[in-house]
Amino acid sequence: MKIKLRKKKLASGKYSLYIDYYKGSVIDENGKTKGNREFEYLKEYLYINPKTAFEKKENEETLLRAEQILSIRRAEYAQGKYGIKDRSKDRLLFLTYYDKLKEERYESKGNYDNWDAAQNHIEAYIGRKKITFEDIDEDFVIGFKKFLNHKSRTKSNIPLSQNSKYTYYNKFKATLRQAFEDGYTRRNFASTVKGFAQGETSREHLTHEELQAVAKAHCKHPVLKSAFLFSCLTGLRWSDINKLVWSEVRDEKDETRLVFKQKKTAGQEYQFISNQARQLLGKRKLENDKVFQGLKYGAHFNAEILRWCMRAGITKHITFHSGRHTHAVLLLENGADIYTVSKILGHKEIRTTQVYAKIVDKKKKEAAYLIPELEMDYKL
Numbered sequence: 001m002k003i004k005l006r007k008k009k010l011a012s013g014k015y016s017l018y019i020d021y022y023k024g025s026v027i028d029e030n031g032k033t034k035g036n037r038e039f040e041y042l043k044e045y046l047y048i049n050p051k052t053a054f055e056k057k058e059n060e061e062t063l064l065r066a067e068q069i070l071s072i073r074r075a076e077y078a079q080g081k082y083g084i085k086d087r088s089k090d091r092l093l094f095l096t097y098y099d100k101l102k103e104e105r106y107e108s109k110g111n112y113d114n115w116d117a118a119q120n121h122i123e124a125y126i127g128r129k130k131i132t133f134e135d136i137d138e139d140f141v142i143g144f145k146k147f148l149n150h151k152s153r154t155k156s157n158i159p160l161s162q163n164s165k166y167t168y169y170n171k172f173k174a175t176l177r178q179a180f181e182d183g184y185t186r187r188n189f190a191s192t193v194k195g196f197a198q199g200e201t202s203r204e205h206l207t208h209e210e211l212q213a214v215a216k217a218h219c220k221h222p223v224l225k226s227a228f229l230f231s232c233l234t235g236l237r238w239s240d241i242n243k244l245v246w247s248e249v250r251d252e253k254d255e256t257r258l259v260f261k262q263k264k265t266a267g268q269e270y271q272f273i274s275n276q277a278r279q280l281l282g283k284r285k286l287e288n289d290k291v292f293q294g295l296k297y298g299a300h301f302n303a304e305i306l307r308w309c310m311r312a313g314i315t316k317h318i319t320f321h322s323g324r325h326t327h328a329v330l331l332l333e334n335g336a337d338i339y340t341v342s343k344i345l346g347h348k349e350i351r352t353t354q355v356y357a358k359i360v361d362k363k364k365k366e367a368a369y370l371i372p373e374l375e376m377d378y379k380l
Contacts, residue, residue: 001021001077002021002022003073003074003077004022005018005020005066005070006018010045013049014046014048015046015048016044017042017045017062018040019042019070020037020039021040022037040073042069044062046063047059064096068092068093071092072092093130093131093132094175095119095122095126098119098122101175102116114171115171117167118172121152121160122144122168125143125147136176136185136189138189138192138193141172144169144172145195145196148196162196162197163198166195166197176190203325203355205325206232210312210316211232211330213314214228214229214308214312214314215229217309217312218308219308220308221304226281227241227295228320229280230281230292230323231323231326232326232327233277233280233327234258234271234273234277234327235327235328235331235345236258236324237262237321238320239264241295242295242297243290244258245290245291246284246285246287246291247287248260249281249291251278255272256275256277257272257273258271265346267346269346271344302320306318325356327345328341328345329356329359329360332360333360338350338357341353341356
C-alpha cells in the first residue's frame, strides 16, 4: 500500500491537506480498472500564495504537523505488516500529538476551548524544548502538575483557580492515556500521578428581593439592563442572548417561545418565556436583526453591572452569568423540579443542575434558625 500526503485546492484560497491510501487497483462492475483508494482529510490547511511572514510561518507549521501525521500512518501500517517495533512513535513531538487530539474535538465548542486553553499552559511548561514521547516519564508529569500549581498564570497574571488546574491537568492526562492506548508510551503515565481535586464552584445569584431592587435601580446602559434581566427570567447565557435574532423569537397567540441553537453545546432548544420576559425584548424588528442591539462584552459593561448592583444596595460580586444562576435558584425555590430546570438550562447531565439544589437546601437550613427561640418550659 502506498500512503502519500496530498492537497486539494479550495474555493477559499487554501489547500486542504489529506492522506491518500492507495491499495492497488480493482475492476469495477463495468469491467473497468480503477484505483482502490481511501482518503483521510486532516483538517489542516495551507495558504496557496502566502504573502505575509505570518502566513508563511503558519504554512511551515501546518505542513510539519501534516507530515508528522503522515509518518504516524506509515509507521502504523509498517508495524502491522511486519510486526516490528515502531520507533517513529517515540520520536513524535508530544505537542503535535496533543494538537491532533485537540482538533478532533473542534465540533464540541466548549470542550475544544478547554483543550486549547490547556495547551497554552503545556506550551509554557515545555518552553522551547522539543519533547517527544521518548522524553516522557513520571518526572515530566509531576513537573507539569507543579507548574500548574505554582507557576501558571491567567491572562490577568493571577494564579489559576482550583477548577482551572483540575480542567487543564485532566486534558493533559487524557492525552497521556490516549498515547498509551495508541502505543506511544510504554506506561500509562496518566495513572501514576494523582490529579487535582475539583473545587466547589461558586454560583453567585440574586434573591427575589435583590432582583426586584436591581430592576428598579438605574443602569447606565438600557440594553445591558434589559439583557441581564432577560437572563434572570429565562436562564439564557450571555452568548445566546447576544446572538439572539428575531427569527428565533416565536410569538404565538398569547405565548412566546424561543427556538435557537445553544452556542456552547450546539444543542437545539425550544423554550417558552414569560410575558414579562417578552416585554423586555421590545418591539419586533426584521427577522435577521439582533434582539439586543448594542450589547457588548468587555470590562466596561462588566464594571457597570457591579455599579448598577451597588446602586440597588447589593454588594455581591454579580456578573452577567449570575443571571443564569439566579434563574435556576428562583425556579427551584418556587417549586420547579430539578429535571425541568436542567432542561431549561440546557444541561446534558442532571448533576450539573444539582449544584443549584444544594444552594436551595442551604437556604432552607438557614431559614430553620431565623425564628428567635421562645421562652418555654420543656416539661409541658
